[in-house]
Amino acid sequence: MDERAQSEPELASVGSRSLPGGATLTLLRHGQSEWNRDRRFAGWADVDLSGVGRIEAERAGSLLLGSGYTFDCCFTSVLQRAVHTSEIVLRKMGLEDIPVRRDWRLNERHYGALEGLGLWSAVRRYGLLRVLRCRRFVGRPPALDAGDRRFPGHDTRYASLSPQELPRGESLADTQARMLPYWSGQIVAELRRGRSVLVVSHKNTLRVLVKMLEGRDDARMPRTRIPTGVPIVLSLDAALAIRDRRVLEGFGD
Numbered sequence: 001m002d003e004r005a006q007s008e009p010e011l012a013s014v015g016s017r018s019l020p021g022g023a024t025l026t027l028l029r030h031g032q033s034e035w036n037r038d039r040r041f042a043g044w045a046d047v048d049l050s051g052v053g054r055i056e057a058e059r060a061g062s063l064l065l066g067s068g069y070t071f072d073c074c075f076t077s078v079l080q081r082a083v084h085t086s087e088i089v090l091r092k093m094g095l096e097d098i099p100v101r102r103d104w105r106l107n108e109r110h111y112g113a114l115e116g117l118g119l120w121s122a123v124r125r126y127g128l129l130r131v132l133r134c135r136r137f138v139g140r141p142p143a144l145d146a147g148d149r150r151f152p153g154h155d156t157r158y159a160s161l162s163p164q165e166l167p168r169g170e171s172l173a174d175t176q177a178r179m180l181p182y183w184s185g186q187i188v189a190e191l192r193r194g195r196s197v198l199v200v201s202h203k204n205t206l207r208v209l210v211k212m213l214e215g216r217d218d219a220r221m222p223r224t225r226i227p228t229g230v231p232i233v234l235s236l237d238a239a240l241a242i243r244d245r246r247v248l249e250g251f252g253d
Helices: 034-038 051-066 080-093 118-125 128-133 170-191 203-214
Strands: 023-029 072-078 100-102 196-201 232-236 242-245
Touching: 023 080, 023 170, 023 203, 034 051, 051 080, 051 100, 072 080, 072 170, 080 100, 080 118, 080 196, 118 128, 170 196, 203 232
Parallel strands: 023 196, 072 100, 072 196
Antiparallel strands: 023 232, 232 242
């Protein structure tokens, strides 16, 4: 990603126009993936849900249905762990017919050359400091070479992306910068109409979205907890500020 991704966008420019009385935004990290289970960096690698992850997605759908929620539309990434989670949740809720939009801008943070590695394998190969540096808001992982088979330029799903848009490794700031145009151009448009919106995405993508909505500083953001398969329901006011926040971790919540 280019250096422009280092600058932090302002949410105020996104949500300054008023909504017709507020809306509901539900954020859901996909269920446990096979590489979550194996403790490997996944990023843009298209790994599927584990058996536990499918159960988590079913449970998320049951929690949302049992708590009385419904959705007008759904946004998700192009990675199958998020796509399959959205399909399971919407089927459980009887909402298979609502519009579902998939976009690469909602993909997980790209972990560069760390993708596919476990933590200790990454530390042995690149050193502890280089791995820990990735936790900082502007810290990037070791970059992929463009000839590496993991480079997204080799995937036909990303054929329409420009060379500048194809990541070789992203910081959290980069992830925020490439997600923001989709948030402001697509998702906010539905919220302004007073819609109930479901976003099924990934840990770091949702972290940067929560950071923007809650006004968290960069240093705190990497510690934001986004568990797999746990719905976070945000009631938004007319300025896109959060007026109520519910985390559905069990029946009766």
